[in-house]
Amino acid sequence: MNNRMYYDFHNPTPSGEGGHKEDIVNLRVSFMGITSSLTGTRELALQIPDTTTLRGLLDDLEQRYGPEFGQRVYRNAKPPRLLQMCTRIFINGNMVDDSALDEILPPPEDGGEYPDVLVFILPAATGG
Numbered sequence: 001m002n003n004r005m006y007y008d009f010h011n012p013t014p015s016g017e018g019g020h021k022e023d024i025v026n027l028r029v030s031f032m033g034i035t036s037s038l039t040g041t042r043e044l045a046l047q048i049p050d051t052t053t054l055r056g057l058l059d060d061l062e063q064r065y066g067p068e069f070g071q072r073v074y075r076n077a078k079p080p081r082l083l084q085m086c087t088r089i090f091i092n093g094n095m096v097d098d099s100a101l102d103e104i105l106p107p108p109e110d111g112g113e114y115p116d117v118l119v120f121i122l123p124a125a126t127g128g
Contacts, residue, residue, distance in 0.1 A: 023049070023050040024047050025050050025107070026046070027052075027057070027117045028043060028044070028045055029044045029061070029121075030043050030120050031043070032120055035069070035073075038066075038068055049103050050104070053103060053105065054089070054096065054100050054101050054103065057119070058070075061073075072084065072087065072121075073087055081101075083098050083099075083101070088120065088121070090110055090120040091105065091106065092108060092118060094105060
């Protein structure tokens with residue numbers, strides 16, 4: 001199985017006045033646990049518009065990988081969709097919650113030349 005895939009997430013689209021095109025950034029999504037089984041890969045490299053939100057990314061990944069992916073990530077099917085209580089998402093090493101869903105994905109914290117965001121989707125272990 002190929003553990004790394006490349007996917008052109010969006011083509012640059014005109015936005016704003018004057019036909020300004022969105023800048024494109026590189027993004028790396030790492031899938032762990034059940035999400036790697038659902039996606040068939042552990043890592044996916046994407047190029048996305050610099051205005052992409054976490055919700056936009058997750059919604060597009062759900063379209064790509066199907067409704068079961070969405071059920072593992074979101075706790076409800078109808079808006080406002082909130083994250084599952086047992087799913088953990090990390091952006092640049094920082095765990096995020098529902099409040100980050102509608103925020104634009106940040107650039108890397110190290111200020112690298114090529115923006116690269118790392119998102120981990122790791123369902124939390126349960127015990128009893």
